[in-house]
Structure formats: C-alpha cells, structure tokens
Amino acid sequence: MEGNPEHAGRLLVRGGGRLLGDVALSGAKNSALKLMAATLLTSGPCRIRRTPRISDVDTMTEMLRALGVDVARDGDELFVSAAGHLNDCAPYELVRTMRASIVVMGPLVARLGEAMIAMPGGCNIGPRRIDFHLRGLEKLGAAVEIEHGFIKVRCGQLRGAVVSLDYPSVGATENLVMAATAAEGETVIENAAREPEIADLCAYLRGMGAEIEGEGTSTVRVAGGRPLHGVDHTVVADRIEAGTYLIMGAATAGDVAVHGLDAEHLELFLTKLGDMGVEVAAHDDVIRVRRDGPLAPVDVSTLPHPGFATDLQAQMMVLLLLAEGTSILTENVFENRFVVVDELNRLGAGITTSGHHAVVSGPRGLTGTVVEAPDLRGGAALVTAGLVADGVTEVRGMHHVDRGYEDLVGKLGRLGADVERVADQGER
Ligand code: UD1
Numbered sequence: 109m110e111g112n113p114e115h116a117g118r119l120l121v122r123g124g125g126r127l128l129g130d131v132a133l134s135g136a137k138n139s140a141l142k143l144m145a146a147t148l149l150t151s152g153p154c155r156i157r158r159t160p161r162i163s164d165v166d167t168m169t170e171m172l173r174a175l176g177v178d179v180a181r182d183g184d185e186l187f188v189s190a191a192g193h194l195n196d197c198a199p200y201e202l203v204r205t206m207r208a209s210i211v212v213m214g215p216l217v218a219r220l221g222e223a224m225i226a227m228p229g230g231c232n233i234g235p236r237r238i239d240f241h242l243r244g245l246e247k248l249g250a251a252v253e254i255e256h257g258f259i260k261v262r263c264g265q266l267r268g269a270v271v272s273l274d275y276p277s278v279g280a281t282e283n284l285v286m287a288a289t290a291a292e293g294e295t296v297i298e299n300a301a302r303e304p305e306i307a308d309l310c311a312y313l314r315g316m317g318a319e320i321e322g323e324g325t326s327t328v329r330v331a332g333g334r335p336l337h338g339v340d341h342t343v344v345a346d347r348i349e350a351g352t353y354l355i356m357g358a359a360t361a362g363d364v365a366v367h368g369l370d371a372e373h374l375e376l377f378l379t380k381l382g383d384m385g386v387e388v389a390a391h392d393d394v395i396r397v398r399r400d401g402p403l404a405p406v407d408v409s410t411l412p413h414p415g416f417a418t419d420l421q422a423q424m425m426v427l428l429l430l431a432e433g434t435s436i437l438t439e440n441v442f443e444n445r446f447v448v449v450d451e452l453n454r455l456g457a458g459i460t461t462s463g464h465h466a467v468v469s470g471p472r473g474l475t476g477t478v479v480e481a482p483d484l485r486g487g488a489a490l491v492t493a494g495l496v497a498d499g500v501t502e503v504r505g506m507h508h509v510d511r512g513y514e515d516l517v518g519k520l521g522r523l524g525a526d527v528e529r530v531a532d533q534g535e536r
Pocket of ligand 1: 443
C-alpha cells in the first residue's frame with residue numbers, strides 16, 4: 109500500500125513480512141551537504157551527481173541561495189554556481205533547521221575572508237558544540253567573535269598551520285579542510301576524522317584543483333592557495349542508508365542486497381551482523397544479508413570511523429532486541445542519543461539505560477502502537493521496529509526521517525514491506 113508520497117507526517121507499518129530484494133543506494137546525505145557547501149569556494153560551475161532527494165538537501169539549497177549561490181536540480185543532479193555576488197551571513201532560521209549548515213563557515217571564510225553564522229541552538233541529541241571548528245579557524249589566523257547570536261569570523265589572509273583536534277570531529281575536519289584550501293602554505297590537521305564522507309569531500313576538492321593528501325587517515329594535509337575551478341562529481345553512496353536496510357533485512361529474517369557501496373565503509377558493522385548469526389556476503393559494490401536462524405546477542409560501542417557508526421546505533425538496537433540474550437550498547441559519540449528508547453519501550457522493547465549504556469534483552473515480541481520519531485535515526489529505528497512488530501505501528505514525525513532517507517516508502521515497498529504514508533491532519 110502506498111499513500112501520499114512526499115513529506116507526509118505519518119507512516120503506517122504492518123509488521124511480520126520478510127523483506128526480500130534489492131535496494132539501489134542514494135548518495136550520502138553527510139557527503140552531499142558538504143559538497144554543496146564546498147561550491148562556495150569557487151566561481152566555477154559545479155555538477156553534483158547522485159544528490160539524494162531529502163529535505164536536508166533542500167535546506168542546504170535554501171542556505172546556498174540565501175548566500176547568493178545559484179542552485180538548479182535536474183533529477184538527482186545539482187548544478188551549482190557561486191559566480192555572482194555572495195553574502196557572508198548564514199541566517200538563524202536555516203542553521204536552526206539543520207545544524208550541518210555550520211559547514212558553510214569554512215568555505216565562506218576562505219572565499220570572502222569573513223562569515224557570520226547564526227549560533228546553532230540546542231539539539232535533541234546533545235549539545236553538539238562547535239568549539240573545535242572555531243579554535244581551528246583561529247589557528248589558521250581568523251578572528252572569532254560571538255555577539256547578538258551570531259558567530260563572526262574574519263581574517264585577512266589565512267595562513268597554514270598545524271591544527272590538532274581534541275577529538276576527530278567530522279564537521280570540524282570538514283570546515284578546516286575547506287578553509288585551508290585558501291590558506292597560504294600548508295595546513296596539517298591532526299587527529300582528523302576518517303569518515304568516508306570526508307574522503308569524498310577531499311576527492312571533490314581535488315577535482316576543483318586543491319592539493320590534499322591523507323584523507324581517510326588521522327592526518328590530512330592541505331597545500332593552500334591553489335586556484336579552484338568547477339567540478340563534476342558523483343556523491344559517495346550512503347553507508348547509513350545501506351546499514352539501515354541491511355538491519356531491516358536481518359530483522360525480518362529476509363534476504364536484502366544493497367547496491368553501490370564499498371563494503372569497507374561498513375566493515376565493523378558487517379562483522380557485528382556476522383557475529384549475530386546473519387549471513388553476510390559482499391561482492392564488488394553489492395552487500396547482501398540473509399537470515400533464517402536465531403540471532404545471538406553482541407555488545408556494540410559507537411566510535412568515530414572506522415568504529416561502529418553512531419548513526420546506526422538506534423536501528424541496531426532493534427536488531428539486538430530480537431537476539432536470544434542480553435546485549436550492551438554503549439554510545440560514545442553523542443550525549444542524549446538514547447532518545448528513541450522510550451518510544452521503543454512503548455512497542456514492548458523493555459530496554460533500560462544508564463548514562464551512555466543501554467541494556468537490550470531479547471528476544472522480545474514487539475506489538476504495534478503509535479510512536480513518535482524523536483530524530484532522524486530514531487525514526488528509522490521505529491520503522492524497523494514496526495516491520496517486526498505484531499500488528500500496525502504508526503510512526504509519527506516522519507519529517508525527521510525525510511531529512512535523510514530518499515524514497516523510503518518506495519524502497520521499502522519494493523522489498524515487499526507493507527507501509528503506507530498518511531498525511532497529518534491539515535496537510536494535503
Ligand atoms: C556528523 C554527521 C552525523 C554523525 C556525526 C558523527 C553530518 C551532517 N553529520 O555530525 O550524522 O552522527 O558526524 O559521526 O555529517 N564536538 C565538540 N566540539 C566540536 C565539534 C564536535 O565537542 O567543535 C563533539 C560533539 O558534541 C559530538 C562529537 O564531538 O559529541 C562528534 O561530533 P562531530 O563528529 O563533529 O559530528 P557532526 O559533524 O556534528
């Protein structure tokens with residue numbers, strides 16, 4: 109069954125069926141947003157292929173337009189040109205809607221010598237500080253002031269420096285790499301984040317003419333000052349989307365293959381699935397999971413890449429609920445990232461938490477009811493739970509899930525899931 113397709117408020121999931129079939133992966137949200145921001149670095153035309161149709165990309169499009177950038181979309185391709193007059197001010201309404209928009213700071217400073225970014229407010233997965241971004245930019249010679257709710261960053265000429273991050277922050281690494289392309293001399297980012305999306309950003313910047321090496325390792329070097337031009341690039345596949353469908357396949361005792369991803373991007377995750385008793389096979393860019401037996405419990409700790417991704421933690425919790433025994437899940441990356449537990453418990457999960465540990469005991473028989481997505485990945489976990497719950501689960505707040513999953517209903521439907529979108533009252 110399929111209802112109102114785009115951005116409807118609720119998803120009705122009838123559980124119990126096995127998911128069978130193939131999923132063509134979309135481009136990674138966490139790369140596409142950064143590639144879009146990086147177009148600010150050049151007046152040359154940029155073409156970004158395999159851009160996911162998700163609301164976070166719409167928000168970044170609005171942000172770029174607010175900054176004076178031309179953005180046009182044709183299917184899954186974006187054509188972006190920052191050749192006209194640019195503004196340096198990222199407005200509060202957009203930063204508030206999507207904290208990732210803070211990533212325009214590095215490229216704005218690089219291109220214009222200044223940026224005014226509204227301070228991001230609170231967020232329901234913890235405070236999400238940006239002190240590493242700011243300290244890193246100061247290291248490159250920028251002056252940072254905070255007044256009237258805005259972060260003002262100014263610089264004459266940025267100068268290359270050694271920036272050692274206290275923690276391998278994804279956003280800080282990205283902001284600093286982009287700013288460093290305009291710095292005089294070499295910048296070395298130590299303890300850099302190693303996520304595949306950072307490697308994708310660096311490949312994109314190299315396509316623009318930047319000189320960067322070491323991405324994917326803890327030390328990234330940028331030789332600044334190279335002239336940057338337009339680029340044509342295909343976004344890396346979304347490993348979190350892949351992991352979500354693989355979990356759904358394993359949870360429903362199904363047989364699901366995801367297409368378009370290098371299995372190395374999910375290495376530890378796939379090892380954990382194997383340890384649980386899921387059959388995992390990876391060939392070329394296809395990863396397939398199958399299950400027909402019971403699941404064993406495993407302990408999972410989230411860590412920066414190549415550790416277990418925090419963005420798969422909530423979905424993994426649902427799979428652990430089906431295992432025979434007790435698993436401990438430890439969240440090390442974000443505070444308050446167990447916000448979905450209360451909703452899962454409404455489905456009968458019986459999960460307990462203490463600080464950053466969750467105790468998940470199974471196997472649990474879940475029963476469908478009305479639940480509310482607390483955030484993007486929590487929403488995906490609730491949909492996963494709905495697929496194995498008895499009866500119908502109504503997941504409200506689907507706008508959170510629309511931030512990061514392209515065509516969720518279509519992709520699930522093609523796997524045989526019984527899902528239907530329903531507009532909230534008042535929506536058309
Ligand atoms: C990115 C991803 C997000 C993912 C996360 C971790 C995007 C759009 N989002 O978020 O989906 O869950 O990486 O893999 O790519 N921190 C500080 N000070 C800073 C920066 C970060 O204390 O200046 C802390 C944060 O509060 C958090 C941790 O470091 O606890 C990780 O944050 P970071 O790696 O920066 O994540 P994001 O880039 O925000």
